[in-house]
Amino acid sequence: MTEAPVRPVAPGDLARRASLRYLNLFRLFIAALFLFFGRTVIGLGNEAPVFFVVVALAYFVTVLALGFPDAVRRLGFDRLVTVQMVVDIVALVLMMHASGGARGGLPTLLMVLLAGGGLVGQGRWVLFYAALATVAVLTENGVRTLTGHEAPEFFAVGMVCIGFFGVALMARYLASRALANEALAEARGADLVQQRTINERIIEDMPDGVLVLDEDLRVLQFNPQAERLLGRTLGPGGHLVDAVPVLAARLAEAAGEGASGEVIVDDRGTIEYRVVPPVAAGGGTIVYLQDLEEIQAQAQQIKLAALGRLTAGIAHEIRNPLTAVSHAAELLREEKRAEGQIRLTRIINDNAQRIEQLVRDVLSLGRRDRAMLEALPLQAFVRDFLDEFTLHGEAEKAQVSMDIPDGITLAFDRAHLHQILWNLLANARRYASERPGAIAVRASRDDGLTRLEVIDDGPGIAPEHRTQLFEPFFTTHAKGTGLGLYIARELAEANRASLRLLDTERGAHFCLTGPSQP
Structure with a gap:
């Protein structure tokens, strides 16, 4: 029954x-x-x-x-x-x-x-x-x-x-x-339990390691990825000093919101950590862990994909001037007047220089991973650079003004910084006016970071072009290769710096930000 x-x-x-x-x-x-x-x-x-x-x-x-x-x-x-x-x-x-x-x-x-x-x-x-x-x-x-x-x-x-x-x-x-x-209250409690279950499942499946620590660096919560990255078995309530002393020492030294860095845990490679401030009082400090080798491998894959697109673009860009050179050479053989020979020779030279610049840019991109950082004194470095950059008279020298206090340094590869400044100032001189001080180069230091800025009084960059500015082969100049700013940003990243375009009322304002010391 x-x-x-x-x-x-x-x-x-x-x-x-x-x-x-x-x-x-x-x-x-x-x-x-x-x-x-x-x-x-x-x-x-x-x-x-x-x-x-x-x-x-x-x-x-x-x-x-x-x-x-x-x-x-x-x-x-x-x-x-x-x-x-x-x-x-x-x-x-x-x-x-x-x-x-x-x-x-x-x-x-x-x-x-x-x-x-x-x-x-x-x-x-x-x-x-x-x-x-x-x-x-x-x-x-x-x-x-x-x-x-x-x-x-x-x-x-x-x-x-x-x-x-x-x-x-x-x-x-x-x-x-x-x-x-x-x-x-019961309905809210059920929703809270469900939300907590979902959050725990998301944290467990995250590719990054997650640690939640209290003020004494005791482990409140963690996910399996954190144990895998650290090679340790973590327990709730256990002290991080006992499990991973090197990471605990780094966190104690770099205490504060937004602290980040790298640490080597035994023979498991380099782990990158990033500290997030607690979302509520007594909620614990969140530490994100990532395998630096995996990050670099992913970045390398992205770079290889970009290099493939770059190579295809280079082949296309080289084909056009080579076609013009070949056609001009054919006509030069048939031309008997001196004036025509001069014109065709100029065409050949211009396109040959364009190819040479394109190859030089690509070679510079290939040397980005060999950066040798040193603390460059910016005042002396930029002064010597401007003496080389402005070789065509006093008017050209007066066009560029420099405002760099003494004692400011920038951790950078000397050749890389030279090329970045050359690209930025060449673009600025192309669009700026000819009045004295039309191009300004200035530097400042704040909280261990150095800012090197290049500002011109030209027409500026159109809003529709700002998102494409650092893309390879994007240019608004008839004879430009479109690689200058792209390579400048790549070289900046290779030196642990960033190159950005800042908002300004007139002209273009580029800012290179990097550490003061290597």
Whole structure:
């Protein structure tokens, strides 16, 4: 025989059942108090002692019987609550009649029980409980009046009955709010658990290692990738000094937001770490770990792909001037006038120089990985460079101004920096005006970084060209190769520096930023 499936109890019903248990304990205490101490200690039932004892005994037995858990299964929860409230009202009104009417504290006790009924009852049943109590108390008071017994004024009894409705409705309203808040809290808790589970799964599947450390560098959380990169078995609560002392020492030295660096862990290679500040107070510091060799391998793959595209572009770019050279040479053999020979010779020379510049740029790109960094004194270096760059008179020298304080250094390969400055100043001279100071070269130092800036007063760079500026073979000049700025940025990255185009009101503003010391 197949049993009927048990319907799960809703969270709101669980709260009501818990409230009913506490209310039944209170009922049992009151019933026992009436039965054993109602006549002797409290002084109730003075008008009908025997009747009072019989009612108190019946009330005690009924409360005890209806309080067993089996009663919910037999009667149903809502029906059981209604039966209990009816028993409470009838028993208290009968004991009230035996004790002199509504003058004592029994009406107040009845309000307390109505409040309990409002907490565990549902819907309009709460109004039914208050109405039943009101009818019962008014009937008792009317019977006392008709039988000649001393009775309170109906106005006072009516105020008590109004209190029945007020207490019952207020209790029901508060219970509804409490149940709604409890359901909302449970739903939010379930969403939070689900979100936490998702976050933990994402962190576990991340290709980067993740460590969460407290202020004392104790491990709060970690993912499997962190253990793989460090070659250690990490445990929650363990100290990082015991597991990876070299990494703990680096983190202690470079404490602060955004700290980063590289560390060698045994023979597993170089690990790059990056510290992220905590998202909340006491949330722990997050450390991201990456295998530097894997990063370099990925970068190499990207560079190889770019080199393939570059080679294809070079082949295309070389083919055009070579075609022009070949055609000019053919015509030169047929041309007999001296003027034509001069023109064709000039064409050959121009295209040959263009090919030479293109090859020179490509060769410079191939030497980017052989950077030999040294702390270059910028003032002397740029002064010597400008003497070489401006060889065609004082007007050309006056066109470029230099503002570099003494003592500023830049960690850079000498040949690479020379080529970057040559590309930047050649572009600036091409578009700047001829007035003195049209091109400005200045430098500054801030927090261990040196900024070398080249600014001109030319027309600037069109907004639609800014995103393509550092792409290979992009140029707006008829005789340009389109490799100058691309190679300049590649050489800057090879020297752990960055080359950016900054916003300015007029002209072009390039900024080369790198460390002051190697």
